[in-house]
Amino acid sequence: MTDIVTDEQLVFNGINGATGEYLLAPMTPAELSQEICDSKQNKKQDKEHLDDLEELRKRTDPKKFAPIAGVDPKKLEETGWGVVFAKDTDEKVKKALGVLLEHRKAQARNYYKVLEYQPNQTKQEFLRRWGADTTGPADPEKVPYYLLLVGDPQEIPYRFQYQLDVAYAVGRLHFPTPEEYAQYARSVVAAETSNFALPRRAAFVGVCNDNDRATFLSSSQLVQPLADYVTNKRQNAPDGEVSPLSFPDWKVETLVGNGAGKANLQKLMGGAQPPALLFTASHGMGFSDGDPHQLSHQGALICQDWPGPQRRQEGKVQREHYLSADDITDDANLLGLIAFHFACYGAGTPQLDDFPHRTSNGPTAIAPHPFVARLPQRMLGHPDGGALAVLGHVERAWGCSFVSDMAGPQLAAYKSTLTQLLEGYPVGAAFEYFNQRYSELSSDLSERLEIFNDPDYTPDDHDRVELGKRWTANNDARSFVILGDPAVRLQVAAAGEPVTERPSIKLIMPLPNETEPKKPPEPEKPHTVPDEPKPASVRNAGGTPPQVATPSAPLMPVQSPITVMVTIGGQTTPAVSSVSAPAPESAPESGEDEDFSVAGDTIKKVFGTASKEASDLKENVSTALGKFTEDLSVALQEFVQNISQLEVTTYVSDKMETGQSKDDLFAGAHLRAVTRIKLDGDTEICVPTTEDGVDDALWAIHVAMVQQAQAHRTELLKTAVSAASGLAQVIKIL
């Protein structure tokens, strides 16, 4: 996660998951500055970057980080919205994002653009290619203010994102699979188009590991003050003073120290109702270049469960100490969430070390390639509703992000960003305060480097210390990024308005061609259904099913039932005892005409036989129940008679028309697949084929229907038996 800035040394945060040690050994600012000044690679690599710094130095007015004058950053029809695809982006990815692109196109209207990034383009080259000014605020007439980069950081480098983000509101999407792109797109559109309104609830989580100064500072000087800020508890303010920036209608949950354990964090990201806004500060997991866990767990959040650095001799950080993508369960629903993870590698990892290059020969590789952290990927592309955006840090995050050794806490950028998020600004616009901070730090650094580059200048130790600090702060500030669409915003209910439960937008089936086709296992070959087979043709004359295939998707075994008899209304009905029927209550002994008194309160008799209305009512209810009893009895008998086999058939019709009767529909259809599951587990299957073999698409549909039918049958049986038991009780009482 962070470093701690002291006069003596810089203590870097971020924990090596394999060893439990800090990722970078402490060093003094003087040592750091020496490395900066000595590094030839630095000078070469950052020449263009320093030119940017020079430009930034001229733009300290925060308004200059918004789009051009006259454009409201809340209105996409004014700011524009664009997607930037990496060159040769897979068409499946573009298609998967289609619903989001259509949605944004409708919002941004004439200022909607689809752009492409060419390999190795600089920001200037990119903007020039698309006809935009290479400096100055975003002009939607040329390139939209909100830009969504689609591609991994190998295709669209982080450095380009940092540069472009200065004048534009930039976010990035990268997932390993098209399904996750599709799910993210659906999540955003669902959140913005379905009257979706979450409760105004925010959670602030501050890990404070034992004997770890980094997380002590981040919990006490970052998380707690920010939570207090939102809850209107201004530090050092007289009692009763009300902040002009207050959010009284927001419910804030603050989990600092012992409350920041993995279990609680997992609840926030996997429980029934995650908050709308989540802010966490912790160490991030790091691994050595090439470690098998690096791609999957780097950037995972180390929780309060980690015993701290003094016990790092115990070896690697255990799985139960940190929250990774693996811990976000499938039944979580993160729809609408915007999260900010202050942690090393919380958003991603560059291939090369962005911080002091440890040798003069060039930057050190810290990963086989740059990548987006898996945890935010999992959150954004969650199959049951994804987060809208995750803000985080690429590379190591440093303590100078929020605290200065000379000036104390530096929270203005955080508070301003939070304020704008809570006020409904798109996340990209709200995040501009971080760009402003980066600009200021860059300005300072630029000045300092000019001085250092003067051949007549001889820096002393103090100068070197200052350079080291400024370099670190600058690189730290630029590395905050948005993962997700920069135009998303908190979808919360207005004060006093009703909230809406998160809808499930689960994809029931995978996108076509993205999974291995479900084929029957060898050596058995599927029985083909070339043309309307008769169900009977599944078996051969001998009655044995030689061409039976087992679907690759697991089929639930049919449990052997134990038959019991349930008597309803004089009819004895076989049912199944594997289902637990509710325990019968004892029947009352009272007669219809008796008087009654309960707890000293006389309840007026309304059910007595003297009442004509009550008599009619009783007769009506009794009649209705009797009819239902008969129906249920017959149904249960039928159920039991047919329980030995479950049959699922799938037809295809070229003539499906509205208004057709059921019989007409099936009469004009072609039978394409049949599955029969016997009580003893034997399964007979006819699978669909095409000229090329098994029709995978239809097969997948059929298997899904089989699974659904099995699950339904089990549940229906339980429910029906319970209903029958209930009826039996009533009849017994009568």
Next chain:
Amino acid sequence: MELNLCDGAAPIDVLDLWTSNAATAMDSVTGDISFDVPTTPVPVLWQVNLPTDPVLAATRLGASENSLRRSQQLLTVAASRLEQLEPLGPVSFTAGAETMMDLPRPERELLALLQGEAQPVSFSVDDNLAVSGLGWEQAQQVFQTLIDKLRQSVAECVSIETRIAGRLLAHTSVNWSGDVQTVWPGSNSVEEVMLHQRTVALALKSRETMLKMFTATVQMAISLSLRLSLPGGPLLVLPAVLRFIKQMLELQNSPQNI
């Protein structure tokens, strides 16, 4: 009989989820009560008509799934609340209307119904549901609705259709023992397939939920009739308890009560 996924404006059924195109007792709480149960249950067609936008379609189905889930959860809550219900005598009911008014509306109306007191004044202050003879009529109608639906749902076959802006997407027929027949068009997208599968699941879950509602109602009626020593036993308490559940369901689904 066609049951259509409720779109917010149409009359609602016992689950507050489906509407019916047939004018039956179950769809109206103000019409004449009919206990003339048809001898042969009418086959049921569960029909869902979705918008063309796949995301909106999925969202709408998701909202209905959530609503159904909440209905199932509510049955447990209702049982718990009924267990805590204590009867109030005529004196406290009339002179101490404040005590009655402290109760949630479903409890208030259930107690009033069971006590047989027509005290519209007491309850006309803050809501539109006067406690009168109409209370029993409503209770009977709700009960009749459920029984009718249950009878239809255990019919030999139920059919389930998904439509996209009126266009038939797929048709599934499910018999009581669970056998499934589905007819699909010659070509369909994965999203459309998913929508129909969710529709099928929604319809079948609705049927299960109605059965569970019936079972829960019976259990609660038996328990309540024993605890309050109500004459006539649980048989006559059934409609009142079911109306109690229905009111809780309506309140739960009312936006201002979320």
